Amino acid sequence: MSRNPGESAEQWSARASAEYYTAWNALGVEPKRMLLIGIAEGVHSISDHDYDDAVDRLAAADCERGEAAIALDRERRISDRAECMRDNDDHRPWPSRAGQ
Numbered sequence: 001m002s003r004n005p006g007e008s009a010e011q012w013s014a015r016a017s018a019e020y021y022t023a024w025n026a027l028g029v030e031p032k033r034m035l036l037i038g039i040a041e042g043v044h045s046i047s048d049h050d051y052d053d054a055v056d057r058l059a060a061a062d063c064e065r066g067e068a069a070i071a072l073d074r075e076r077r078i079s080d081r082a083e084c085m086r087d088n089d090d091h092r093p094w095p096s097r098a099g100q
Contacts, residue, residue: 002064009072016068020061027054 003012030051 003068003071009068009075013065013068013072016061016065020058020065023054023058023061027058030054 003009007015030048034048034051
């Protein structure tokens with residue numbers, strides 16, 4: 001998953017967070033599933049592809065969520081800075097009035 005063309009940082013962050021929570025919930029199901037198929041809790045002596053996939057999905061979603069949060073923070077800071085500059089421009093005298 002990565003930022004889609006035309007997607008705002010807020011949309012990307014929301015989508016990445018939703019994917020993270022979906023992956024987290026899926027990983028939470030894995031110990032129960034593993035017990036049902038006969039693997040003792042906390043013992044991974046045999047390779048379990050579904051568990052490994054769930055861990056990988058969570059790690060990827062966490063990374064994506066972090067990148068989206070950085071982009072969102074960057075865009076908010078840029079927006080705040082632009083707003084501050086506009087506010088400062090509103091209080092400057094117009095060039096035609098400066099000589100009066």
